[in-house]
Amino acid sequence: VARLRQALEAVKTEVHDVTDADWVSVVLGIAATKGLRHILIGQGTEHGEALARQAPTNLQIVRYERAIEAWQTQLFDGIDAGLTLARGALAQTGSLILWPTPAEPRLMSLVPSLHFVLLDANTIHADFHAAMTVENWADRMPTNALLICGPSKTADIQQTLAYGAHGPRELVVLIWHGHGHGGAA
Amino acid sequence: MSRVVPINPTQDFKERTRFVLNDPAQRQNFRGAMDFLQAKRRAQFPDPEELQSLRELGSQIRRYSLANLPRLLEQLEASLTANGIQVHWAQTPDEANAIALQIAQRVQAKRIIKGKSMVSEEIGFNHAMQAAGIEAFESDMGEYIVQLAGEAPSHIIMPAIHKTKQDIARLFEQEIPGVAYTEDVDALIQIGRRVLRHKFAEADIGLSGVNVAVAETGTLCLVENEGNGRMCTTVPRVHIAITGIEKVVEKLEHVPPLLSLLTRSATGQSVTTYVNMISRPRQPDEKDGPQEVHLILLDNGRTQAYADLELRETLKCIRCGACMNHCPVYARIGGHAYGTTYPGPIGAIISPHLLGLESTYPLAFASTLCGACAEVCPVKIPITDLLVRLRNEAQARPDTDDASLRGSGVARTVTASTVWGVWSQVYSKSGLYKLASWFMSRGRALSPSDQGAWTRSRTPLVPAARRLRDLIKDHADKK
Numbered sequence: 001v002a003r004l005r006q007a008l009e010a011v012k013t014e015v016h017d018v019t020d021a022d023w024v025s026v027v028l029g030i031a032a033t034k035g036l037r038h039i040l041i042g043q044g045t046e047h048g049e050a051l052a053r054q055a056p057t058n059l060q061i062v063r064y065e066r067a068i069e070a071w072q073t074q075l076f077d078g079i080d081a082g083l084t085l086a087r088g089a090l091a092q093t094g095s096l097i098l099w100p101t102p103a104e105p106r107l108m109s110l111v112p113s114l115h116f117v118l119l120d121a122n123t124i125h126a127d128f129h130a131a132m133t134v135e136n137w138a139d140r141m142p143t144n145a146l147l148i149c150g151p152s153k154t155a156d157i158q159q160t161l162a163y164g165a166h167g168p169r170e171l172v173v174l175i176w177h178g179h180g181h182g183g184a185a
Numbered sequence: 186m187s188r189v190v191p192i193n194p195t196q197d198f199k200e201r202t203r204f205v206l207n208d209p210a211q212r213q214n215f216r217g218a219m220d221f222l223q224a225k226r227r228a229q230f231p232d233p234e235e236l237q238s239l240r241e242l243g244s245q246i247r248r249y250s251l252a253n254l255p256r257l258l259e260q261l262e263a264s265l266t267a268n269g270i271q272v273h274w275a276q277t278p279d280e281a282n283a284i285a286l287q288i289a290q291r292v293q294a295k296r297i298i299k300g301k302s303m304v305s306e307e308i309g310f311n312h313a314m315q316a317a318g319i320e321a322f323e324s325d326m327g328e329y330i331v332q333l334a335g336e337a338p339s340h341i342i343m344p345a346i347h348k349t350k351q352d353i354a355r356l357f358e359q360e361i362p363g364v365a366y367t368e369d370v371d372a373l374i375q376i377g378r379r380v381l382r383h384k385f386a387e388a389d390i391g392l393s394g395v396n397v398a399v400a401e402t403g404t405l406c407l408v409e410n411e412g413n414g415r416m417c418t419t420v421p422r423v424h425i426a427i428t429g430i431e432k433v434v435e436k437l438e439h440v441p442p443l444l445s446l447l448t449r450s451a452t453g454q455s456v457t458t459y460v461n462m463i464s465r466p467r468q469p470d471e472k473d474g475p476q477e478v479h480l481i482l483l484d485n486g487r488t489q490a491y492a493d494l495e496l497r498e499t500l501k502c503i504r505c506g507a508c509m510n511h512c513p514v515y516a517r518i519g520g521h522a523y524g525t526t527y528p529g530p531i532g533a534i535i536s537p538h539l540l541g542l543e544s545t546y547p548l549a550f551a552s553t554l555c556g557a558c559a560e561v562c563p564v565k566i567p568i569t570d571l572l573v574r575l576r577n578e579a580q581a582r583p584d585t586d587d588a589s590l591r592g593s594g595v596a597r598t599v600t601a602s603t604v605w606g607v608w609s610q611v612y613s614k615s616g617l618y619k620l621a622s623w624f625m626s627r628g629r630a631l632s633p634s635d636q637g638a639w640t641r642s643r644t645p646l647v648p649a650a651r652r653l654r655d656l657i658k659d660h661a662d663k664k
Contacts, residue, residue: 007455011458064472066472067472067473068420068472068473072386072420073386076382076383076385076386092455093455093456094456095456095460100471102468102470102471102472105471105472105473105474106415106419106473106474107419107420107473110412110415110416110419127441128440128441128444128445129438129441129442132437132438132441133438137402137437138401138402138436138437138438141402141403141404141437141462141464142464142465143463143464143465143466143467143468143471143474144419144461144462144463144464144465144474145404145462145464146415146459146460146461146462147456147459147460148458148459149456149457149458149459150458151458152410152411152412152458152459153410153411153458154326154327154374154410154411155343155410155452156325156326156327156330156343156344156345157326157330157345157348157350157353157370157373157374158348158349158350158353158370159217159218159221159222159343159346160350160370162370162371162373162374163371164371164374164375164378165326165374165377165378165410165411165412165413166324166378166381166382166385166411166412166413166415166416167411167412167415167416167458167459168412
């Protein structure tokens with residue numbers, strides 16, 4: 001975990017250790033500090049609903065319930081943050097593994113300017129090769145598999161690093177230390 | 186100060202190099218950028234043993250893929266098709282553009298948003314779309330900047346490497362409505378982000394390249410830092426991916442070592458912000474993603490390289506750019522001077538296959554054969570050997586074994602052949618050699634002071650008064 005954390009923080013990712021009991025308040029705390037107005041959650045997810053139940057009235061909870069064509073403008077113009085689960089992570093490179101699902105689609109981790117990720121500490125692999133062989137990815141690849149390592153960035157202008165290119169400007173990882181929930185989702 | 190240089194064969198290569206060599210600002214830009222990239226790469230490979238074994242692994246994976254290319258391409262097509270991705274084959278750039286246009290016209294597309302794709306540059310995609318009344322926007326920040334300036338990219342990884350932030354600040358102020366001049370890089374990036382966000386949302390088709398295609402699972406792998414690739418491959422309702430036929434590997438497990446080599450060699454990062462692996466179009470229960478995904482596989486001369494076992498090594502390339510970052514020639518003349526889509530050492534060895542030796546042979550000669558490129562190549566392409574091979578091809582006598590490529594013998598001249606013929610006679614017969622060297626040293630006063638290109642910036646070459654054998658004799662006599 002420590003290695004993962006170090007690698008993540010090196011690329012400007014905010015990392016918090018959380019438990020079952022406090023993760024929601026950590027998220028809401030960050031939302032308040034940063035003045036977030038809305039958070040996008042998936043459809044019918046346990047963690048999404050847990051957040052929704054405790055959200056204050058000034059924080060709008062938006063659910064990704066319809067196909068993107070129905071509400072694309074709203075997503076692009078004005079959702080401040082999104083919350084998704086991670087399938088796992090790679091310690092070596094500080095990467096989160098995301099397999100978007102019908103419940104938590106692809107654009108959730110891409111369009112909103114801030115991305116909250118819930119990661120189960122038990123699902124951390126040593127490296128990419130380990131992850132794909134242990135979980136036997138070759139057997140059935142999803143429509144889209146992603147490795148995410150920090151907020152989006154570019155060094156195209158005079159090799160000077162700038163964050164917040166096209167993807168999220170900020171990434172917040174909540175490493176969940178529970179027990180009895182072992183293994184990748 | 187940048188000048189628009191159209192991509193065309195290297196007839197006036199010499200002229201362009203001379204032009205850029207006389208531009209100290211441009212040279213300083215490039216020197217700084219190359220030093221930066223070299224340092225970043227070095228920092229990523231602190232353990233020489235790990236580096237060498239990873240390079241060997243990368244080389245073997247690529248070699249295996251190329252040795253099995255026909256079978257793997259068939260497997261790739263079958264896997265992709267089973268996944269719902271439509272596969273198209275294009276022999277030439279025109280065919281590739283025609284396929285893309287056919288798709289675009291069927292879905293009545295008016296706007297295409299592009300992720301970074303060198304192959305799309307190779308085929309002149311933007312131009313072909315424009316001719317058909319379809320707008321093609323670049324979304325990679327560097328490519329966007331270069332498109333705004335009406336130029337071509339000068340480096341395969343950092344397209345705007347030849348521009349300073351002042352250049353870009355001025356460009357944005359002039360070309361983007363409502364934007365004030367600012368040299369703050371963060372602010373400039375936010376401007377680009379804002380402008381391009383709308384383009385993603387409004388585009389009908391997203392175009393991308395492919396870094397690695399996996400045959401066993403039918404997966405297209407893309408790496409990026411900015412997020413624009415994910416945007417292009419997720420938001421528009423049609424995604425077209427285009428790449429060369431050499432980019433395929435057999436197994437998913439071949440991907441991690443290649444990506445590790447690629448990102449560390451290219452930008453000095455252990456991993457890019459995003460690794461995007463696409464295997465299917467949007468499924469019935471999914472809420473986003475493209476409805477259609479297409480892959481166009483381009484040949485454009487790659488099979489010529491494949492057919493020759495030595496030249497096949499050229500196709501191992503994973504497009505990292507390390508070779509050009511370490512090339513002393515590239516550092517001085519920059520990417521535009523080459524006049525080809527792919528500049529630097531890789532450009533010199535691949536362009537003859539894509540464009541023919543006739544127009545690209547000067548690139549193989551524009552090298553000191555220092556070998557820096559071959560040393561840093563993550564997949565161990567023997568670039569210097571290939572440069573020498575191409576030089577031989579260019580000067581080969583037609584209809585001999587040496588002349589096996591399209592355009593072989595193009596650089597062969599009577600004068601050069603005669604000179605080298607004489608040289609080879611003199612240097613292989615010791616009697617002739619003794620005589621010739623005696624005349625050279627005793628007749629040194631007759632050496633011309635104008636020795637063409639040499640004396641443009643150097644003092645003339647003059648043979649020594651005493652030959653080595655004279656000195657040895659003198660020394661022996663003294664004893």
